[in-house]
Amino acid sequence: MKALKELTRPNIWELKPYSSARDEYKGVEASVFLDANENPYNTPFNRYPDPLQRDLKEMIAPIKRVKPESIFLGNGSDEAIDLVFRAFCEPDKDNVVAIDPTYGMYQVCADVNNVEYRKVLLNEDFQFSADEILTATDEHTKLIFLCSPNNPTGNELLRSEIEKVLNSFEGLVVLDEAYIDFSDKPSFLSELDKHPNLIVLQTFSKAGGCAAIRLGMAFASRDIIDILNKIKYPYNVNQLTQQQAMQVLKKYDQVEAWVKKLIGERSYLIEAFTALPCVEKIYPTDANFFLTKVTDAKSIYNYLVGKGIIVRNRSSIALCKDCLRITVGTRQENDQLIEALQQYK
Numbered sequence: 364m365k366a367l368k369e370l371t372r373p374n375i376w377e378l379k380p381y382s383s384a385r386d387e388y389k390g391v392e393a394s395v396f397l398d399a400n401e402n403p404y405n406t407p408f409n410r411y412p413d414p415l416q417r418d419l420k421e422m423i424a425p426i427k428r429v430k431p432e433s434i435f436l437g438n439g440s441d442e443a444i445d446l447v448f449r450a451f452c453e454p455d456k457d458n459v460v461a462i463d464p465t466y467g468m469y470q471v472c473a474d475v476n477n478v479e480y481r482k483v484l485l486n487e488d489f490q491f492s493a494d495e496i497l498t499a500t501d502e503h504t505k506l507i508f509l510c511s512p513n514n515p516t517g518n519e520l521l522r523s524e525i526e527k528v529l530n531s532f533e534g535l536v537v538l539d540e541a542y543i544d545f546s547d548k549p550s551f552l553s554e555l556d557k558h559p560n561l562i563v564l565q566t567f568s569k570a571g572g573c574a575a576i577r578l579g580m581a582f583a584s585r586d587i588i589d590i591l592n593k594i595k596y597p598y599n600v601n602q603l604t605q606q607q608a609m610q611v612l613k614k615y616d617q618v619e620a621w622v623k624k625l626i627g628e629r630s631y632l633i634e635a636f637t638a639l640p641c642v643e644k645i646y647p648t649d650a651n652f653f654l655t656k657v658t659d660a661k662s663i664y665n666y667l668v669g670k671g672i673i674v675r676n677r678s679s680i681a682l683c684k685d686c687l688r689i690t691v692g693t694r695q696e697n698d699q700l701i702e703a704l705q706q707y708k
């Protein structure tokens with residue numbers, strides 16, 4: 364890996380961050396807070412939240428088996444995706460490389476930040492070749508985006524290829540593990556110490572059942588996390604979100620129970636889909652959704668909308684012609700979907 368200073372935009376490297384009242388006073392003994400122009404009434408909502416979300420990170424750290432200094436928390440993992448562009452990619456000069464198809468936000472953030480986005484097509488098994496990805500890079504490539512399990516394909520990327528990219532690429536590798544809880548393979552979080560160029564993204568939005576509160580996590584070396592913290596909005600994760608996240612973490616066995624149940628429902632749905640005449644193929648999945656090739660995606664999508672059932676039509680995406688992406692729901696929801704499709708002609 365190149366030196367982090369070389370990978371970081373010079374203006375960001377030199378940036379002196381905004382220092383909030385809550386940054387400057389960190390003690391806990393004080394009881395009179397006249398430093399932040401807050402209203403003394405309407406507790407507990409009158410106070411600014413902890414800008415570095417220390418209590419929440421203390422709870423996340425043992426569950427994820429990482430140090431609190433290796434955690435960045437943002438307004439969804441989408442915030443972390445945007446921040447890595449703003450921290451490392453010089454507009455109109457640097458570029459990033461990503462697999463295709465994958466999560467659409469990487470390209471949107473690249474476009475917003477005026478950073479060239481280079482796509483490398485997956486093969487027909489939705490796998491990638493590390494060599495092809497590396498060939499697409501040049502001296503201006505700052506980031507490589509990998510997503511495993513991948514969205515919208517559902518499958519995990521080959522571990523050996525991910526490792527090859529981590530070992531060979533001189534820039535940073537963003538590995539999006541939004542769906543890792545649904546996979547039976549281990550997360551790359553345990554490899555953070557081995558790979559100083561690795562940034563792992565996870566989220567409270569999927570297995571955590573908390574899409575509404577907007578809380579995403581990035582895990583990386585302390586030096587990378589410090590850069591993201593330096594450029595984020597001071598109070599980017601609000602107090603209600605921090606509190607709700609701590610509630611969920613207190614009952615983390617609930618999350619594990621949901622995951623187990625959803626994996627069971629996933630098998631149930633896939634078995635039922637196998638028998639449907641309108642289904643041509645079901646792609647292997649390690650996530651809480653699966654991609655399926657159907658006889659006529661547009662017509663089936665519209666038919667389901669008519670029955671009040673919304674799935675995601677991915678037909679326009681590379682390698683996904685006539686494909687629908689189905690999120691695993693409750694047994695009742697899954698049965699409604701199956702019944703509707705059995706009646707489709």
Ligand SMILES: *Cc1c(COP(=O)(O)O)cnc(C)c1O
Nearest residue numbers: 439440441466514541566568579
């Ligand atoms: C859903 C999803 C996310 C989650 O984003 P949040 O902003 O945390 O809700 C991130 N990456 C991928 C690949 C996703 O599918």
